[in-house]
Amino acid sequence: MTSKSNQSYLCGQNFWWFAASFFLLFLASKSLGLTVGYALDDYATMLSEKGQMQDFFISQGRFTFALLQSVLDFSDLKQPQLASIGFFLSAGGFLLISWVTLAKWLEKDILLAIALGALLGAHPFFAEYVSFRQALFGVGVWALLIVGAITLLAQDGPVTIGRLCAASAVAAIASGLNQIAMAFFCIAALGIFLQKNIHLPPLRAALLAVRSTVLAGAIASAFYVALFALTVRMVAVSSDARTSILGVNDISGRFVDIAVLLMGIFGGSHPLVGPVAAICTAAAILVLCVRASTACGQWMQVLSGGIVIALGIALALLPTSISGVWWPVPRTLIAMPVAVALGIAIFSFGASRVQVRVASVALLIAAAIFSGKSGWLLENQQRLNRWDIARAREIVTKISEIRQLDASTPILIHRATWAYEIDQGMGLGDANISAFASGWAVDPLFEEAAGRRLNVKSGVQGDTRCENAPSFPNSGSIREVEGTVHVCL
Template structure:
């Protein structure tokens, strides 16, 4: 009997390791370039000064505020420790992805299929955008660490306990779930995706004739913990913002009722872009391949189990809506890829559920298809990070040359300098410019100064604006006459925007 238990544990461990390696490989192939130093707009600022923790509290990210306080105490910045944050992110994210997939599927499907799906989730370019903002990696990594803790705990509980046992046995998981929501609300939604998928799997499994059914109340402990966490998070958010007098941030406000219909039109257009259209960071081909793989596999199930296929399709639609939920309800319309990275998880989880009802041969074909798409995703992800390195070089060159010209004219660090008409992009251009991803720091008022400081090692008083009267008839920089001094302000007429 004991030998049988040991054999079961070894089989579970081997299965877990295979799925973990698949997810880790997907992450490294697609995001490995993030280990090399690079800067996004926020990073230029973050490497020089601490963020005010109240900025995060106002958005309901109190865990991130606590992380910022710890970093300030240690006298380090998120940007400067991005190597460590990235490596830990890889580990935590791979554990979170693999443990959630195993939680959903159990031993009902092949581990190599789950490994391929884990690689697909890890390689998705929407998640890669977070890696361009080195400042955010430590918080995002913490989120995935908490996510991993939750599903490792649930899996261990199910392997060692009677699944129908104590209703309150996993109540303690409400604490890491609250911290998870306080770090990254999107990651909390992903936890809900996994739990929803498990409920669907168990329900459909119980409906199959002749199968050993799971107890009807087997999932109540984790559902109870999730419900408590939702309520607790709302209370902690309200109390922390009130007690700390954190100014209300518009990104945390809800869309007014009068703007619902226009927003739905925007969401519909965004949905088409996400699922079908080519966009700067992801071409249409892998999207269509992924959709074809999912629909083809679902149709195979529908031939024999139409109700099962319908339930899975409904689950997938629900998870997609969850992926775009925060963008949809926010009063600020900011549908950047990183804000909807849950789409990659929605697709991956759907494929994991589909694989349970496929034959062994069909599941293997699904694994091959998922692996191919994961590799294509990694190509696009690498392009994003490669373009960021190019952009940093170009920005640093321009900043250095502008600084050199200013010094030749006797402009000191204390004097006000204004860049006028600096463009969002450089003349050579790049393919992955979208939203604030791979946007030139020269064009952004709050990052141009810190770019100049990074490029030269000198303190500057620099801002950036669209246009100024002083530059209306001036030639564009690098012409010598492009630098003009008016009323104590030095204007550098870029005149590109």
């Protein structure tokens, strides 16, 4: 596309319907996140000193994020303070990524454009990022960088090696904010290359698009590794297990992990999906896959859609799958809905108008369920923050009643758990879990709750100071031994 065709690309009637449904469901399902308290990372980030976070980000392979943090330090700003801007940057970035990936298949049917826009806007996997305020601005920045990268690929005519390398370089920089950006780049590239080959037989178009996508991903990954290696060479940093690569001996076990995860998501047992949304999505796909004709081309269209979904899901899971640490929390899966939406759009290309309408209604029902699931996650985050803050304040108050308390008083928290007695199933990975159980978040939690400098740490596992002690807030749950206050939860 030239700049002129870029303008027309976003001015079609279906684009505006897609954008309206995306934004409406995004705001309806996730705006609650702007009012909740802090996630684990936010406690530490808000109370960190300038220059403290860069080493941590680089150790995770997020070198661009470290640069962004340096700019914010220079500006006397912290990441959570830009969460509202990040919220809208993310919404706009994901909208454009999704549309550029799907556009050609959504030109003919407004209802399908509305349904897929609603589905992607409402999907709860991204809701976790809204509660992680320290990361949300960075997400918005890398989403816009990926928009820039795929715009280079989407221009009219064949993709030259120069444009491919330029797009890959931008994607590598975006991945320095978060490696999930690479998955978005590859899935969007797959959709773009499919659209460029849309005049070819479906299976051939799919195979050519796969080849081009693999090349784009390989170049972008090479740029990313080179930039990361250069950064580590220039700046001495500590290592982080999450940047390690899966060992050969662990590959078979990782395939089992992936299979269990996918069965949970598509089978409806995942807490953020549920059986109704899974059934509606599956029904939409099955309806679109039915073909009255026995023509080979029709069934090749279905086959190519299946290939695209399989490859797209693989690309969405790749950053998490190859990591030495298996941590498939919802925010690491946010590219998967785009991959599924791309497959659905391809299935619709040869389906009848009635099929598309029936499938669209099923997808709208799924979108409504997903919106509720997003609200469930964010509301639970809000409840958890209230519980953590209230308990931390109560502990500080009770300690102050029995002794003088200041920053020199060591406090050890024992027997902390991830959950409270009610709604113990609200935790998802490191989302919606108590900061009391996180050694690096517990001190910032207490300082945020009390508004004063304190010295709070997690007790060492196996410490017997709280053996047979009653649980807080019962009498005897706070003990002082040799100047150290032990709190037995």
